[in-house]
Amino acid sequence: MRTQTAPRPTVPVPASDPARAVTALEDAGLVSPDRHDEALALLGTVLASDAGTQPTATLRRRLGEVATYVGVAFVLAAVAVFLAPRWLDLGWVTRVAMIAGAGLVLALAGWGVARPVGGFAALRAGGHESRLRLVSVLLTGAAGAGAAAAGVAVLEQVQRSGTEMEHGTRVGLAGFGTLVVLAAAAYVLAPTLVAHAALVVGVGYTVPFLSQELGLHSGRPIGFGFLAAGVVWLVLAERDRWREGLAARLVGVGFLFAGAQAQLASDTRWVGYVLTFAVGVAAFLLHLTRRAWPYLVLGVAGVTVAVPEALIDWTEGTLGTAVALLGAGLALLLSGLLALRLRRDEPS
Incomplete structure (x- = not known):
């Protein structure tokens, strides 16, 4: 009758410490303690070989990728050079x-x-x-x-x-x-x-x-188009539809800010101030729940830009540059304090 042997235990091999690996093999009965030095030398050689092979393979892949890009660029350049003098014909x-x-x-x-x-x-x-x-x-x-x-x-x-x-x-x-x-x-x-x-x-x-x-x-329809694009980008970002979440949020907040500011090119400039300020406040609120720094940047930028723009326009410049700068400074200060408060409340 055939006797079944118990499976040998799996021994983890720490690549950074060959001596511990050999000791673990000896404790498991897989290597004789009398051949400790031979096993250590062999394992060290194998691990060193693997460590040298991996960077080489990575470098080869990168060089192959770069060579492919350069090849595609040369092919397209050759086609362009060939067609340029014949294009009009x-x-x-x-x-x-x-x-x-x-x-x-x-x-x-x-x-x-x-x-x-x-x-x-x-x-x-x-x-x-x-x-x-x-x-x-x-x-x-x-x-x-x-x-x-x-x-x-x-x-x-x-x-x-x-x-x-x-x-x-x-x-x-x-x-x-x-x-x-x-x-x-x-x-x-x-x-x-x-x-x-x-x-x-x-x-x-x-x-x-x-x-x-x-x-x-006018700037109004263009602005609303950018606002819509920003909303779409951010909704998809929060639903993890973009592979580059941070880049998508940056694009989204950029579209929102541009859309709000584009309203300044319309007949009703006050809409631009209100939208810019509203976008900034909404970004602060989003940061409370999403904890993404692009929202914090948009919040600070929206509030800081909207206040001096509104002051200069509504007073027709009578308050002067100093007052406008004071308004911008106060808005930036309040935005910064709010941003610091939000950052302090974040879980570490």
């Missing part, structure tokens, strides 16, 4: 097709890089940061190419109709609106700061172009 359909084709090649390259590790879902799951960055750059480049193709196509239509002066903003709207859609898709597939930045640029230009295309030339 090409028909608009050919121009659009070539730009869109370049974008398609970049998108397919991104898919090809993601495929060996299981596709975009595997990239998002983690463990392939270098590959994720590369795929994101390729997809973001494809988004930029698609936006350029849309802009060139609409530019041709506007030039044919002879309405450049009336509908010139339509070109920008087509290009940056397309960038918003494609950059959002790139971020969903391969979320990195690169695609996030492209999306921010797209939204930042689409809002004013859309406002002008609709015939709304």
Whole structure:
């Protein structure tokens, strides 16, 4: 009858202390104490070899990543140099097709890089940061190419109709609106700061172009558009929909502040002061529950900026620069004291 042997205990091997590892192996009966020195020398050699191999492998991966970026840049530069002297001789359909084709090649390259590790879902799951960055750059480049193709196509239509002066903003709207859609898709597939930045640029230009295309030339609709964008960014950030939570909060508070200040370009400037102050107060309240420093920065900036702006405008400058500076100083002081109080109340 076969007797079953008890499983040997698992012995943790501390890589930073080979002597402790050998002693643990001896206590478990896996290594004879008579061969302590031999085991210690062998284990030290193996651990030293592993320690030297890991940095080398990391360096190779980084060099490979950089080489890929440089290669893509050279290819795009070669295409640009080839097309530059021939651009005016090409028909608009050919121009659009070539730009869109370049974008398609970049998108397919991104898919090809993601495929060996299981596709975009595997990239998002983690463990392939270098590959994720590369795929994101390729997809973001494809988004930029698609936006350029849309802009060139609409530019041709506007030039044919002879309405450049009336509908010139339509070109920008087509290009940056397309960038918003494609950059959002790139971020969903391969979320990195690169695609996030492209999306921010797209939204930042689409809002004013859309406002002008609709015939709304004051700062009010542009400001409300930025305010809406800021709210969307922060809601998604608080729901952990952005991979870069801190960057998303910074973008959100930036849009909110810009949206409030854009109201100063309208006929009702007081709306800008009120909104800027309200945004600052709301940011302080958000910081009470979210404990994110971008909200604290927005709170201080909103309150500090709104007070002197309102004083100068409502008094038509009769109080002078000194009073305005005094108001700004008091607002900044109160904001700073409130910020310190909020920081003191934070759990350590």
